[in-house]
Amino acid sequence: MRETGRVEGQSRTSLELKACRLIRRERLFPPGSRALVMVSGGQDSVALLHFLATGRAGKDGPVSVYALHVNHHLRGAESDADEALVRELCAGLGVELTVVHKPVDKKKGNVQEAARELRREAGLGVAEEWGCDRIALGHTADDQVETIFYRLGRYGGLGALAAMRACDPPWVRPLLDCRRQETAAYCRTHGLTFASDSGNVYPGYARTAIREKVVPAWEAALPGGVAAACRAAEVATEMREVARFVVDQLLPPMGMTAAAEELQVGNLRKLPPAVRRVLLHEWLERRDREAASRAAVLAVESLLDLSGTAVRSVGGGWRVVKEYERLYLEREPPREEGERKVEAGP
Structure with missing residues (x-):
């Protein structure tokens, strides 16, 4: 010392x-x-x-x-x-x-x-x-x-x-x-x-x-x-904190938070596109930064208008699953030999 x-x-x-x-x-x-x-x-x-x-x-x-x-x-x-x-x-x-x-x-x-x-x-x-x-x-x-x-x-x-x-x-x-x-x-x-x-x-x-x-x-x-x-970078850091504050303040009344294990598709559809994308980015990033690219956010957003069950790979070994009105993140299952994986880009 x-x-x-x-x-x-x-x-x-x-x-x-x-x-x-x-x-x-x-x-x-x-x-x-x-x-x-x-x-x-x-x-x-x-x-x-x-x-x-x-x-x-x-x-x-x-x-x-x-x-x-x-x-x-x-x-x-x-x-x-x-x-x-x-x-x-x-x-x-x-x-x-x-x-x-x-x-x-x-x-x-x-x-x-x-x-x-x-x-x-x-x-x-x-x-x-x-x-x-x-x-x-x-x-x-x-x-x-x-x-x-x-x-x-x-x-x-x-x-x-x-x-x-x-x-x-x-x-x-x-x-x-x-x-x-x-x-x-x-x-x-x-x-x-x-x-x-x-x-x-x-x-x-x-x-x-x-x-x-x-x-x-x-x-x-x-x-x-x-x-x-x-x-x-300083301005971006401040703006990011503002975005997180807005997400954390607005979403609980709708029964959602960025830290939730799963999100409700119907509630996501009600949000303005910019707010929805900020939420999806925070939701992905709080689990794994590599899963939180812009392309991944847009890929997840594309699931919202699909019916039934659908899946999108988002990078970092993760995929997002839409199961009717539920949206959740899970690890990619092991691939079969020779199988080609397609992920969202940066």
């Missing part, structure tokens, strides 16, 4: 100014907060840990800071070197560090998604162990835009544009208004050593192509595009 205190008499970097402004605006750390910082060893998380542990967030920051490093052993000696770097950093800052070993099977599915889920599980477990009410992540504005492009390509919809939130308790992202070059500059200013993850430039990952090709080309064509996209 590192007790934090205000740093006086030092000029502040652009990262510190932006992070302090975001922390204050979004109230990322309630009074008395204890923060667990997820530290990979890369420049963003190293900058974040140093920023919080040395009290540069001032009175708006956490009162104590802990650190967690998750070693997935994906890159052999390089992964072990990252762990050693984080241990040295935390020792120098006087921050209590927990290291968790969570190997990822490279042969099973999306390695990055699997590793992310393992880190999430580890973060929640260690935060509970240390009594931390906030888990701080080093995501930057660049990560935000990459996530927007990635989710738009995979899922579509307002949720994809909203992407990551600065405050999503217990998760907080104090650097979400900062650019990646600002975390690098912060590390240089404070003499901080950080690791370079070779996995971030692996050409087989979709995010690598977005990071290395799409975003630079987009910003070259439209200078300031990253900042504009981040502002759009």
Whole structure:
């Protein structure tokens, strides 16, 4: 643990100014907060840990800071070197560090998604162990835009544009208004050593192509595009919250909620199309994001005018069944060998 205190008499970097402004605006750390910082060893998380542990967030920051490093052993000696770097950093800052070993099977599915889920599980477990009410992540504005492009390509919809939130308790992202070059500059200013993850430039990952090709080309064509996209993401997040509020307020009198196990076809038909589609999107997404594409919503809506029983596959291993006046979601049954499955698109 590192007790934090205000740093006086030092000029502040652009990262510190932006992070302090975001922390204050979004109230990322309630009074008395204890923060667990997820530290990979890369420049963003190293900058974040140093920023919080040395009290540069001032009175708006956490009162104590802990650190967690998750070693997935994906890159052999390089992964072990990252762990050693984080241990040295935390020792120098006087921050209590927990290291968790969570190997990822490279042969099973999306390695990055699997590793992310393992880190999430580890973060929640260690935060509970240390009594931390906030888990701080080093995501930057660049990560935000990459996530927007990635989710738009995979899922579509307002949720994809909203992407990551600065405050999503217990998760907080104090650097979400900062650019990646600002975390690098912060590390240089404070003499901080950080690791370079070779996995971030692996050409087989979709995010690598977005990071290395799409975003630079987009910003070259439209200078300031990253900042504009981040502002759009904030607006989309607010609009999404409004949509959820409207859905949750209007539907109970009709005997429906987005969290219901099943919906009534007759009641759905009575709703204006826009409200009906928002409800269907929320209903699908609260079970599985991959089932909540725009095409899936329209596919489900097409069931409403059919008589009897009908089925639509919506992605992510789910299908929606209309059984007379009932509409419910269930897992796709195992397919026979050679059978072709047709799903709703993005």
